[in-house]
Amino acid sequence: MKLTPSPFAPQSFPSLPEVKGLRAAAGSRGFYARRGIVRDDVFLFAFPDAATCAGVYTVSNTASADVRWCRQALKAGGGKARALVAHSGNSNAFTGPKGVEKNEATLAALTTVLGVAKEACFLAATGVIGEPLQDPNFVGAFVPELAARLGPPDWEACARAFMTTDTFPKGSGRTVELGGVSTAFAGIAKGSGMIMPNMATMLSYVFTDAAIAPDLLQGLLEQVTNETFNSITVDGDTSTSDTLMVFATGGAGAPPIMSREDARFPAFAAALHATCLDLALQVVKDGEGASKFVTVRVEGAASQHSAKVVACHIANSPLIKTAMAAGDANWGRVVMAVGKSLEPIVMDDLAIWFDDVQVAKGGARAPDYDEAAASAVFAKPEFTIRVHLGVEAGAATVWTCDLTHGYVDINGAYRT
C-alpha cells in the first residue's frame, strides 16, 4: 500500500556534519524486488581505525539473531567496532538456525573483504518477523560490492535504506566544541510502528568523531536512552530487533574522554542526548497513521519511575489515543489511565492540564472547567497532557501520537 506522509515530516532531510574516521555505502540488494519495488535496502559503515562503540538492545525474549550477535560481539570485542551492516525487508527474527547461518555468512564476508575481526562487526535487520532467508549468504554476497563503493556517507541514502513503514528518512546532527576541538555528531533512525519504551522499537545509529572510553560511553548511552528512545511510545508494542548503537571514531584528533570528571564530558553527553532526543521524537512524529504529537508530563509522583509508569499508561491507552485523534478532550479517560496504572496517587489532590488549561483539580473537575478551551487544545496538532499526582516530587515525560484510521490501515496491510 502507498503510505501517506506524516503531517510532521520535515521539508527535507537535514544537512549532517562530516564525521571524520568513517566511510559508508548504501545499495539495493533486492529485498523488495518480489513486491516490484526497486529501492536501497542495505548499508555498510566501515571504521578504518577501530571506533569505540556502545549499544542498547530490545529486552524482548524473542530477540532477533542480529540482536543476539551484537550483544555477544559488544562483550567479546570490548566495545570496538570496524564495520556495521543493516538491511530492511527481512527482520531475521524467529528464523532459528537459518538466522544464525545468515549472520555467519555476512560476518565471514566482512572479515574477508575488510580484513577485520569478526567481533568488531555489528549487524541489524528489520522487516517482517519469521520469514527465513532462502539463501543464508544473501547479504554476505553483496558485501564486496558495498565495500568497493565505500566513501563519505550519503546520510540520507543510508537513512532511507533501512526504512520500512517510515514515511520520511530520519537524521539529526550537530557540531560542538569539545576542549577547543570541533567535534561532529550525526545520527540516523528508522521506526514508526511497534514502538514502545524498553528499547523503543527501532534501529538507530549515532556517529561521532570524538574519542571516549568504551565503558563510559556504554553507561552514558544507557542513561540517555532512558530519557529519549525509552520515553517514546506509538502503540505499546516492542520489537524483536530494537537497536541503538553509538560509534566514536576519534577522527577529530582529540585525546579520549576517560571519565565523567573530564571537562569535555558534559558537552559530549549533551550532544549525544540532543541527537538521540531529536531522532526519537522524529520516530514518534512518524508514528503509523499519526496526526497528533502529544507530550505526556507526569509530576508529583512517588518517584521518577512511578511517574514514567503513569505517563506510559496515559500514552498507551487506546481510549485516550482515539480521543486525541478525534480532538475530543475526554479528560475522564486520563483519570481512568492514572487509576489503572496502580501507582500511588492522592486522589483528592489529582490535577490535570491540557497545555495551560486546567481540567481537573482536587480530585474532581476543575471548578472553572471550560469545555471549549479544553477542546481547543485537543484540536491542535501538538499539545501537552500534564498530570500532578499529589504524592512526592517524581516526574517524567513521555512522547506519543494518536491512534487513527491510518494505523488500522497500515497494520492490516503491512505484509501484503
Next chain:
Amino acid sequence: MKLTPSPFAPQSFPSLPEVKGLRAAAGSRGFYARRGIVRDDVFLFAFPDAATCAGVYTVSNTASADVRWCRQALKAGGGKARALVAHSGNSNAFTGPKGVEKNEATLAALTTVLGVAKEACFLAATGVIGEPLQDPNFVGAFVPELAARLGPPDWEACARAFMTTDTFPKGSGRTVELGGVSTAFAGIAKGSGMIMPNMATMLSYVFTDAAIAPDLLQGLLEQVTNETFNSITVDGDTSTSDTLMVFATGGAGAPPIMSREDARFPAFAAALHATCLDLALQVVKDGEGASKFVTVRVEGAASQHSAKVVACHIANSPLIKTAMAAGDANWGRVVMAVGKSLEPIVMDDLAIWFDDVQVAKGGARAPDYDEAAASAVFAKPEFTIRVHLGVEAGAATVWTCDLTHGYVDINGAYRT
C-alpha cells in the same frame, strides 16, 4: 453517533428463568435527555428477604464513589443485600465530594422508601467519567417511583437500562437441580469498551434463588471472576467502575450451602461459572467495533499466571488486533508479543497454531508452513490463536476481539 450492531449480536434477548425472592423495576430518569434521547437509564432490584451477596470491583486507584461505597457496604453489612440501584449516563467517578453526596442522597431514599438498612443497599453508575451531577438527589428523587413499580423483573429492560456503547443487551440464565431443588440463575451485563482483566471493565449482576453462606460465595466469585470476566480484554483499558455482584436470595427454599464439602456446591459453582462466562464472552463479542472474536490459548508456560500474562500481551497488542481485523495472518507479531511479555520461554521450542494450522515450530516458521491455510483461519469471524512456550505445564485462555475502524470512530465520538 449511531452504533452499528455487533455481527455477534444474538437474534433476541435470551429467555431467563424466574428467580424467586426478588423484585425489580427499570425506568427513565432522563440522563440522556440532553442528547434528545428517551430511554431507560436506571434500575432497582429489591430483595424482600435479605439476599446473601458477594462482589468484586475494579482495582483502579481512581475507583468511582459507587465502587467505594459498595466495598464499604459489603464489609459493614456482612454480605447481606436488600436493594441495588444502577444507572447509566454518568459514571459518578472522579466527582469528588459531590459524588459521595449523590450516593448519600440515593441511599437515604432507599432506606426511607424500602425501610432497609443503608449497608444493605448497593449502587453502580456508568457513563462519562468526571461529569458532576448538578443535583445530588437526581437518582434518589426517582427511587419512590421505581419502588412503586417493583414487580417480576423484565430482564431485558434492566439489561438495556445500563447500556452505554453496548450494541445489544446481555443476559444469561439457567436452571439447575441442587439437592433435588430446582434453582435458577439469571444474570445481566453491560460493557463493550474500556475492557481488560483486573475486573474486566463492565457492570454485571447475577441473581440466584439458591441460599449460600456469604464467605463461601465471596471466595467462589473471586475464583470464577479470574476465569471469566478477568480473562477477557477488548482494549487493555480498565474502568473506574467495574463491578460484578452475585445475589443469592434463598427463594428456592432449600437450606443454605455452608461449605465446599456440601454435595450441592460443585453444581452451584458450575452454574455460576457458566453464567459469568456467557456474559463475559458477550461483552467481548460486543467489543467496540469488533468484527472478529478470538480465543487466545497459551500452554507450556512456567505457571498459570505466566500463561495468562503472555495471553494478555497477545490479546492486547494493537499490531495483532489490527492484523486480525484485516485477516492478515501475521504470526511474527505473535512472536513479538510473546517476547515483550518477558515471561519465561524456551525459544527453540516455541510453537504457534491458528486453529489447527501450525505456523511456527521449534523456534522458527513451521517447515510445512502454508500461508493460504493460515490466512483462511484469519479470514474467519471466530478463531483460536494457540501458543506453546515449551517451559512447564501452565496454561490459560483469554478472549478478545479485533481493533477496527469502528473502534476508532466510536471512541472519538463517545462524549458527543
